[in-house]
Amino acid sequence: MSSARLILHVDLDAFYASVEQLEQPELAGRPVIVGGSGQRGVVSAASYEARRFGVGSAMPMSEARRRCPDGHFLPVRMDLYREYSRRVFAVFHAHTPHVEGLSLDEAFLDFSDDPILRRSPEALAETLREAIRNETGLTASVGAAPNKFVAKLASDLAKPDGYIIVPEDGVRAFLDPLPVSRLWGVGQTTADRLKRAGYATFGALRRAPEPRIRGLLGRQAPRLKALAAGEDNRPVTSERTPKSISREQTFDRNLGDYRQVRRIVAELADEVAARLRDKDLLANGAAIKLRTPDFQTHTRQARLDPPSNSSQVLRETAADLLEHWWQEAAGSPRLRLIGVGTRELVADAGQQSLFDNEADNQADSGGRRDKATDRLLDEARKRFGPGILRRGPGGSDTL
Ligand SMILES: [Mg+2]
Structure with missing residues (x-):
């Protein structure tokens, strides 16, 4: 293995x-x-x-x-x-x-x-x-x-x-003879349909031509074909891993100034990213939460691919979500509450990886500087408290 x-x-x-x-x-x-x-x-x-x-x-x-x-x-x-x-x-x-x-x-x-x-x-x-x-x-x-x-x-x-x-080089030998009904998400009806078409086992499904399987399984085809081949990259998520990390802020008065709202979103994103890094976690998704004076709550979310805990990535993603929402909102929006959240958290397994340096070298210099800056900010926050250091909006570093 x-x-x-x-x-x-x-x-x-x-x-x-x-x-x-x-x-x-x-x-x-x-x-x-x-x-x-x-x-x-x-x-x-x-x-x-x-x-x-x-x-x-x-x-x-x-x-x-x-x-x-x-x-x-x-x-x-x-x-x-x-x-x-x-x-x-x-x-x-x-x-x-x-x-x-x-x-x-x-x-x-x-x-x-x-x-x-x-x-x-x-x-x-x-x-x-x-x-x-x-x-x-x-x-x-x-x-x-x-x-x-x-x-x-x-x-x-x-x-x-x-x-x-089942060792890595034994996965196919183990799976190939199994009936397709053992695939996740394949019920009796689908299993029967596959069987009638001549794909009764994992092995048969794995070797079947993609278009043929697409005709039988539709959108499910790639996922089920990958499972039949024993491919599954989902991480083991420990229950000590929180499901989400978020920060939100309520205001006594309604906020209607876009630049001000954007700055608050960036600050909240920074704080959330710092908490992720503190717990060695990466987020697969980010979201913003906005509450208007009529107490309607709006959320917008996006996937982070690859999963991230970078302040810059989280700030830019949250800013994009905010911009889209603002443009679509009728009239001139006002807000009582602003929140930034992350979800589908996984342990940052690469944390102590031997290949960290290699990955850094491959990243562009911007990515590397971003990581270094994040680390400096985290240190400063620990020493002086969260309010002391902030980055300016728009991604330029104020350090
Ligand atoms: Mg049991």
Whole structure:
């Protein structure tokens, strides 16, 4: 897995039902079904013993009772499951700070930047499974792969109580035989359509001519073809990563002067960018929020590509959004509140990268100066407080 990422998907087996079996040892090895009790109650979890009777989650409880009349039917005890979940996530965090929880019993863990643990994904998978078993008594299944999509498929196929490691050069061999119904976003109808056209497996879809697939899948075609080839660049976003960072300011009087509004937007953008850098985060999107005196709130957003925490990038993006909104606004706009925000935040993984210098050298001198200036401003802000240093509007540095 040399330079590839190493991502683990860890998923507890029949979580709620397994917790109940631990809490009530007389239920071990018996069909246990946890779910809602009312008229329209559905199955939340079924133990593997119950699954043998054809009971599955989201099935109506009445149907589950019909299929498994001797099953043990139990109500959902969410507080109890949360407590077990907390202990499982403590195990995750003991091994890496890069944990993205998907639900109480499921998470992605990113070990890409851990030179020691990533050496043996097999040992890592077994260590985690054993630690969870020791801490809670629960079994977990693990998939390890160069990306999230493949890791999740691997843990699904490893269930129950197993693990599958998919090295980078083994991704295609692993995916090719899988049925297309396992692709995210492909329902039964689409899967049937693909099958009839002769593309029943990931491999067939991967090798299919693009126009042919476009005819079958429409706009979804490129995304699904990439997934079938095992391509997925989405980062693991730790829950300690905030979802967004923003700053806004309300005014006692209405602001109607465009130049003044633009200057405030630039200041807010500067502050938001500084907070991103302080937390080593990059934003994939930026937005402005404007509230008019009639308390209507307007938002405008833009993607940042590549993701950024640069003051200059954020200021220019926010200024563009403001300009467009101002031009489209009827009459002469007045504002009570101005805000600048960023979203889809990800860890700045390149922060300690060996290639930082290289990237700097490739950037034009403007980009490099921008980075250096950002750093100076951040230092000054820390020493003197946020109000002391500002850049002038329009991107020219006042330093
Ligand atoms: Mg699970």
